[in-house]
Amino acid sequence: MIRRLFLRLIPLTVLLLPMALSAQTMTYSQSPTLDAQVAAGTLESVEKRLPEQPLVVEPIELGEYGGTWRRLMTGVGDDGNLERTTSYEPLVRWDTDYNLVIPNIAERWEVSEDGREFTFYLRPGMKWSDGVPFTADDIRFWYEDVANNVDLNPSGMDFLQVAGETAKFEMVDDYTVKFTFTEPAGLFLSQLAAPWGTQVAYFARHYFEQFHPTYNPDVIADATAEGFESWVPYFQNRGGDIYNPSRWSPEVPTLDPWMAENALQSDTTQLSLVRNPYYWKVDPEGRQYPYIDQVTFDVVPNVENMVLRAANGEVDMQERHINSLDNRAFFADNQEAGDYHFYDLVYTGSNSLVIQLNLTSRNPSLRTIFQNRDFRVALSYAINRQEMIDTLYFGTVTAAQPAPLPGTALYNERLATQYTEYNVELANTMLDDAGFAERDSEGFRLDADGKRISFVMVFSESPVEAAQAIEFLQKYWREVGIDMQPRQLPREAFDEMVYSNSHDASLWSGEGGIRPIGRPHNYMPYDNNAWFASAWGTWSESPDSPNAEKPTNAGALRQIELFDQIKETADQAKQEELMAEILEISADEFWVLGISVPNPSYGIVRNNFHNVPDVMPMAWEWPTPAPANTFTFFFRN
Amino acid sequence: MSRYLLRRVLMSLATILALSLVTFIIIDLPPGDYVTTYASELRRRGDQVDDNTLDVLRERYGFDQPLLIRYAKWMINLAQGDFGRSFLYNQPVSELIGERVLLTVIVSSIALVFSWVIAFPIGIYSALHPYSLLDTIFTLIGFIGLAVPNFLLTLIVMYIAFRYFGITIGGLFSPEYVNAPWSAARVLDLLQNLVVPVFILSLSGTAELIRILRANLLDELHKPYVMTARAKGLSERAVIFRHPVRVSLNAFLSTAGWILPDLVSGSVIVATILGLPLIGPLLLQALTVQDMYLAGALILILGILTIIGTLISDLLLAWFDPRVRI
Numbered sequence: 027m028i029r030r031l032f033l034r035l036i037p038l039t040v041l042l043l044p045m046a047l048s049a050q051t052m053t054y055s056q057s058p059t060l061d062a063q064v065a066a067g068t069l070e071s072v073e074k075r076l077p078e079q080p081l082v083v084e085p086i087e088l089g090e091y092g093g094t095w096r097r098l099m100t101g102v103g104d105d106g107n108l109e110r111t112t113s114y115e116p117l118v119r120w121d122t123d124y125n126l127v128i129p130n131i132a133e134r135w136e137v138s139e140d141g142r143e144f145t146f147y148l149r150p151g152m153k154w155s156d157g158v159p160f161t162a163d164d165i166r167f168w169y170e171d172v173a174n175n176v177d178l179n180p181s182g183m184d185f186l187q188v189a190g191e192t193a194k195f196e197m198v199d200d201y202t203v204k205f206t207f208t209e210p211a212g213l214f215l216s217q218l219a220a221p222w223g224t225q226v227a228y229f230a231r232h233y234f235e236q237f238h239p240t241y242n243p244d245v246i247a248d249a250t251a252e253g254f255e256s257w258v259p260y261f262q263n264r265g266g267d268i269y270n271p272s273r274w275s276p277e278v279p280t281l282d283p284w285m286a287e288n289a290l291q292s293d294t295t296q297l298s299l300v301r302n303p304y305y306w307k308v309d310p311e312g313r314q315y316p317y318i319d320q321v322t323f324d325v326v327p328n329v330e331n332m333v334l335r336a337a338n339g340e341v342d343m344q345e346r347h348i349n350s351l352d353n354r355a356f357f358a359d360n361q362e363a364g365d366y367h368f369y370d371l372v373y374t375g376s377n378s379l380v381i382q383l384n385l386t387s388r389n390p391s392l393r394t395i396f397q398n399r400d401f402r403v404a405l406s407y408a409i410n411r412q413e414m415i416d417t418l419y420f421g422t423v424t425a426a427q428p429a430p431l432p433g434t435a436l437y438n439e440r441l442a443t444q445y446t447e448y449n450v451e452l453a454n455t456m457l458d459d460a461g462f463a464e465r466d467s468e469g470f471r472l473d474a475d476g477k478r479i480s481f482v483m484v485f486s487e488s489p490v491e492a493a494q495a496i497e498f499l500q501k502y503w504r505e506v507g508i509d510m511q512p513r514q515l516p517r518e519a520f521d522e523m524v525y526s527n528s529h530d531a532s533l534w535s536g537e538g539g540i541r542p543i544g545r546p547h548n549y550m551p552y553d554n555n556a557w558f559a560s561a562w563g564t565w566s567e568s569p570d571s572p573n574a575e576k577p578t579n580a581g582a583l584r585q586i587e588l589f590d591q592i593k594e595t596a597d598q599a600k601q602e603e604l605m606a607e608i609l610e611i612s613a614d615e616f617w618v619l620g621i622s623v624p625n626p627s628y629g630i631v632r633n634n635f636h637n638v639p640d641v642m643p644m645a646w647e648w649p650t651p652a653p654a655n656t657f658t659f660f661f662r663n
Numbered sequence: 664m665s666r667y668l669l670r671r672v673l674m675s676l677a678t679i680l681a682l683s684l685v686t687f688i689i690i691d692l693p694p695g696d697y698v699t700t701y702a703s704e705l706r707r708r709g710d711q712v713d714d715n716t717l718d719v720l721r722e723r724y725g726f727d728q729p730l731l732i733r734y735a736k737w738m739i740n741l742a743q744g745d746f747g748r749s750f751l752y753n754q755p756v757s758e759l760i761g762e763r764v765l766l767t768v769i770v771s772s773i774a775l776v777f778s779w780v781i782a783f784p785i786g787i788y789s790a791l792h793p794y795s796l797l798d799t800i801f802t803l804i805g806f807i808g809l810a811v812p813n814f815l816l817t818l819i820v821m822y823i824a825f826r827y828f829g830i831t832i833g834g835l836f837s838p839e840y841v842n843a844p845w846s847a848a849r850v851l852d853l854l855q856n857l858v859v860p861v862f863i864l865s866l867s868g869t870a871e872l873i874r875i876l877r878a879n880l881l882d883e884l885h886k887p888y889v890m891t892a893r894a895k896g897l898s899e900r901a902v903i904f905r906h907p908v909r910v911s912l913n914a915f916l917s918t919a920g921w922i923l924p925d926l927v928s929g930s931v932i933v934a935t936i937l938g939l940p941l942i943g944p945l946l947l948q949a950l951t952v953q954d955m956y957l958a959g960a961l962i963l964i965l966g967i968l969t970i971i972g973t974l975i976s977d978l979l980l981a982w983f984d985p986r987v988r989i
Binding site: 180270 | 703
């Protein structure tokens with residue numbers, strides 16, 4: 027009995043440990059590179075730079091200070107590379123396993139019983155990289171003057187809105203902020219923890235106000251003098267947009283572990299970021315993060331060149347751009363010479379390839395055919411998944427339909443595995459029975475009007491193997507008398523088609539394999555990303571859009587209703603229960619077809635570079651690798 | 664001669680104007696516009712993009728106006744020296760291209776001079792000693808240079824450098840000079856890093872010039888006027904250089920006009936692979952994302968270079984070869 031009680035207490039102690047460590051008794055220390063500045067009096071002491079309660083982060087192993095982390099980027103357009111490496115500092119963040127939302131800039135938070143009020147407590151004494159205090163007023167500046175400024179964000183901020191109403195904001199005191207929604211906002215915390223949530227605490231008012239008309243009456247004149255047609259591009263060009271590369275500039279104050287030493291511009295050949303002396307996190311011994319002094323990004327527009335440099339040991343840790351399946355053998359061959367090893371990345375998508383027949387196609391004949399569930403099942407039976415897996419993924423993955431991944435809480439075996447066997451005979455029988463027994467002289471099946479069943483399947487750049495995969499599909503479906511015409515489009519043209527419901531069918535990578543609630547559009551007509559029924563998805567999101575159509579399918583309507591309930595509850599267990607119900611309906615309806623579970627990917631890391639997890643998720647919501655705590659990475663000398 | 668000059672210059676101006684219109688229309692042809700690209704980028708990052716936002720953006724960038732009006736505005740601004748603003752970089756186009764034009768001109772002209780210096784003696788030697796051992800070797804190298812696409816050659820050179828010398832090629836500066844201010848050491852570093860790109864960029868041009876010069880000179884060598892010159896008792900050197908070489912230089916001069924834009928556009932892929940901050944990669948990217956004004960300005964500059972180049976070579980030819988002037 028006592029032993030059992032003891033066992034129960036263990037998790038509690040573990041939870042209390044970080045709090046105990048962050049107590050005032052902790053003594054703080056800093057990187058030796060800062061000692062000279064402190065001694066000379068040009069920089070405050072580490073105690074004064076840190077907040078009263080710095081965030082204590084447990085690293086995989088305690089590290090050493092120093093070194094330059096070398097990475098590569100393709101150019102100004104590759105700013106996502108930086109967001110993923112050095113700039114993931116939201117109010118609340120994802121833990122390293124992508125399971126829980128944990129404190130970050132906010133040391134704690136409270137959610138009201140009804141799930142409508144969110145109160146965040148900031149860290150008194152926390153400072154921007156230029157030494158100016160970070161307070162609730164900075165968040166107010168973002169809320170009032172950026173997120174809800176009609177010039178900067180004409181439609182407001184998506185994640186602040188529930189049921190079309192924008193959350194109200196209140197600055198309770200200098201270190202407390204409160205968001206109040208009119209309806210329960212069940213997904214607000216996970217939205218704040220996503221990369222787009224970082225903007226909440228991105229705007230240092232004392233810097234950005236000089237580019238904003240509310241604070242600077244002369245801003246229009248300033249903008250004109252600088253050659254801008256209005257204050258909006260001027261504001262954005264001075265760092266006022268988290269997706270604008272100009273945010274990496276020495277002038278822009280930051281809360282990130284490293285700050286830009288030079289500006290990222292079109293002619294930049296190397297972006298260098300150096301230690302932020304005011305970074306507000308420490309290791310369990312009170313040593314201020316980050317361990318690494320400097321991060322450099324060499325601009326290399328060509329991927330082959332990147333691969334060579336990485337294989338030559340000129341990159342310390344990277345996955346982006348270089349980790350195609352084809353390159354893996356080359357990297358393995360040069361492992362010893364380049365002095366690096368691999369780490370694994372687990373894709374968080376629902377499937378390697380998602381085949382979506384548009385149930386709301388503008389072509390009435392195809393619409394009727396695609397809405398016939400037996401037709402979709404027959405096409406699934408007609409696919410020889412093992413052959414595709416052997417060719418495209420070297421046999422490394424198992425056949426599956428788009429579904430939450432095995433081992434996750436919401437895994438649904440029926441949804442994941444139904445109709446994955448290869449059975450041409452059964453496919454033919456089902457198509458015959460579904461009323462498509464008549465064939466033309468070339469052996470293609472005819473629709474009710476006696477016309478050949480023929481449709482165009484569009485695809486673009488993701489995943490890279492789509493072009494190869496679609497030829498397999500064309501061949502398999504040809505064998506059962508269905509004529510599919512592949513068409514590759516540039517990303518922009520592809521988007522034009524699928525978001526305006528102008529496509530017959532599409533092929534794309536899967537989403538929502540680990541957190542289906544965050545990206546549910548492979549499972550239900552959630553929004554206009556649900557390309558298996560674009561018009562229904564658009565209706566679910568914005569019923570007034572010209573492309574919107576109310577679903578005619580009871581299952582789809584029920585799913586939308588259930589998801590509305592998810593949005594209205596802040597109780598995570600309840601949300602998962604509802605999502606499980608939605609996924610049951612997905613299994614009943616069998617909206618989309620897939621090939622296999624996503625193929626794992628990899629990155630390479632130099633052997634003297636430590637604290638990189640052996641396995642980490644690969645996602646944008648969990649912006650790989652930043653939530654793996656890049657500030658704890660270090661070089662062992 | 665002056666009438667000829669005037670006619671040529673006027674024609675060039677008309678061509679530039681026509682070129683600018685065609686450029687603008689072609690860039691506008693693909694479906695969507697920069698706002699579509701921008702929206703794709705936002706969606707890729709998980710933001711929701713609604714029609715209202717897109718409309719506001721279209722209005723801000725002026726995409727809601729008809730093509731011809733946008734073209735007229737562009738031309739009026741252009742006449743005042745304003746190239747417009749790049750959407751992608753949110754920077755004035757003139758600022759973006761200014762810094763790259765200089766490097767492009769440096770790299771291109773070094774490559775041009777390099778290819779002439781190499782091609783000229785080899786071409787003459789090959790013509791004077793046809794089917795000799797050296798001629799065969801040069802011909803072989805020349806054909807390889809002509810047949811292997813630049814980008815493939817770049818990749819091969821990069822791989823060989825990596826595989827056998829353990830070095831990686833790319834960029835115009837070594838790491839320690841990348842962000843350093845200009846100095847003698849930095850110029851030296853630039854020159855060292857230029858060796859490989861200049862070699863690759865000039866190789867196919869060199870090969871082409873060798874072939875042209877060799878063929879032309881071989882034709883000329885057996886013409887009666889060469890025999891006359893020899894009969895007059897001129898030295899062999901004077902015979903060759905004063906007459907047939909001069910005639911076969913026509914080929915050099917008439918292609919000079921093409922070499923200018925060729926080096927810039929031919930360097931697009933090479934510069935992209937090697938990561939050189941030249942005009943080429945900028946143009947490629949601008950076209951991909953439909954950054955209208957940036958792409959428009961670059962294509963216009965390339966066009967103007969071609970036209971100026973052609974004009975220069977026409978004038979040179981006219982001065983050089985009286986038969987052209989008629």
